[in-house]
Amino acid sequence: MNGVVGLTISTGSVRGLGSSYSYEDLDKIAQYVLTCTKQRPKIAIICGSGLGGLAETLSEKECLAYKDIPNFPVSTVPGHAGRLVFGKIGDKSVMCMQGRFHMYEGYPAWKCAMPVRVMKLMGVNTLFVTNAAGGVNPDYHVGDLMLIKDHINMPGMASNNPLVGDNDERFGVRFPAMTEAYDKKLRKLAHEIANNLGFGDFLRDGVYTMLGGPSFETIAELRYLRLIGTDAIGMSTCPEVVTARHCGMRVFGMSLITNVCVMDYEDDRVPNHEEVLETGKMRAGDMELLIRRLVSEMEDE
Numbered sequence: 001m002n003g004v005v006g007l008t009i010s011t012g013s014v015r016g017l018g019s020s021y022s023y024e025d026l027d028k029i030a031q032y033v034l035t036c037t038k039q040r041p042k043i044a045i046i047c048g049s050g051l052g053g054l055a056e057t058l059s060e061k062e063c064l065a066y067k068d069i070p071n072f073p074v075s076t077v078p079g080h081a082g083r084l085v086f087g088k089i090g091d092k093s094v095m096c097m098q099g100r101f102h103m104y105e106g107y108p109a110w111k112c113a114m115p116v117r118v119m120k121l122m123g124v125n126t127l128f129v130t131n132a133a134g135g136v137n138p139d140y141h142v143g144d145l146m147l148i149k150d151h152i153n154m155p156g157m158a159s160n161n162p163l164v165g166d167n168d169e170r171f172g173v174r175f176p177a178m179t180e181a182y183d184k185k186l187r188k189l190a191h192e193i194a195n196n197l198g199f200g201d202f203l204r205d206g207v208y209t210m211l212g213g214p215s216f217e218t219i220a221e222l223r224y225l226r227l228i229g230t231d232a233i234g235m236s237t238c239p240e241v242v243t244a245r246h247c248g249m250r251v252f253g254m255s256l257i258t259n260v261c262v263m264d265y266e267d268d269r270v271p272n273h274e275e276v277l278e279t280g281k282m283r284a285g286d287m288e289l290l291i292r293r294l295v296s297e298m299e300d301e
């Protein structure tokens with residue numbers, strides 16, 4: 001299959017940092033993916049752990065496994081099916097990533113985010129990111145939905161930013177601002193829709209902090225994360241959002257709180273991935289409904 005687009009990956013930065021996919025390499029992948037679907041989506045949705053069900057609700061569904069896309073990474077985590085799903089929500093074409101890439105799988109930040117550049121080259125201008133996250137804010141409950149208003153990119157702050165390495169101006173500027181990473185208008189609309197759906201009691205607005213994982217956090221780490229303003233924590237999302245904003249996409253983010261983060265040495269509850277997937281099943285339908293309504297009602301860019 002790899003020979004289909006005749007892609008040779010270039011050697012990347014001379015300093016050995018950053019993406020080894022050139023603009024042209026990524027464009028070849030984008031053009032190849034477009035040959036596999038009749039949809040021409042302007043909206044992409046990245047489905048977090050256990051949240052891939054949204055892709056199943058698309059009409060006119062077409063699927064493309066990551067392993068069948070030349071030079072595309074593959075998913076290795078339970079709850080991440082590892083395929084692109086194309087289809088429609090109402091009359092709008094969308095593409096879903098049913099499974100994302102995480103740094104703890106061994107992928108560098110730029111590779112976790114590489115599908116976002118492929119999407120951009122396919123014509124996508126609005127990115128929805130979803131994830132499963134632990135609730136650090138003591139007022140949060142399992143099953144809450146949190147609209148992401150901002151993030152703390154812990155790996156990025158330690159130079160594991162997806163934009164490290166040579167900058168190609170065709171994607172964006174060397175030093176992109178991240179002050180309004182998450183689109184205010186979309187968040188406002190999401191609040192209105194959620195209230196109309198009767199979701200007000202479990203809808204939150206908060207700050208997502210990304211950690212590298214795969215180990216869950218110590219109690220001391222959790223206390224520190226709360227002190228610096230974290231509402232929810234996870235192991236993804238920031239590389240995708242930074243890359244999307246760099247290339248000028250509008251971003252909407254939502255976390256499903258799948259577990260509470262225990263911050264008391266006397267409490268013997270421990271987080272685990274099975275619990276994360278189980279909670280996904282419990283609330284995923286509401287999350288899907290909210291995203292479907294938002295896609296239908298939002299203005300096109």
Ligand SMILES: O=P(O)(O)O[C@@H]1C[C@H](O)[C@@H](CO)O1
Pocket residue numbers: 047048049050077100102130131132133213234235236237272273276
């Ligand atoms: O892909 P997301 O961020 O939804 O996955 C979360 C973080 C870890 O991959 C996993 C932990 O259970 O779920």
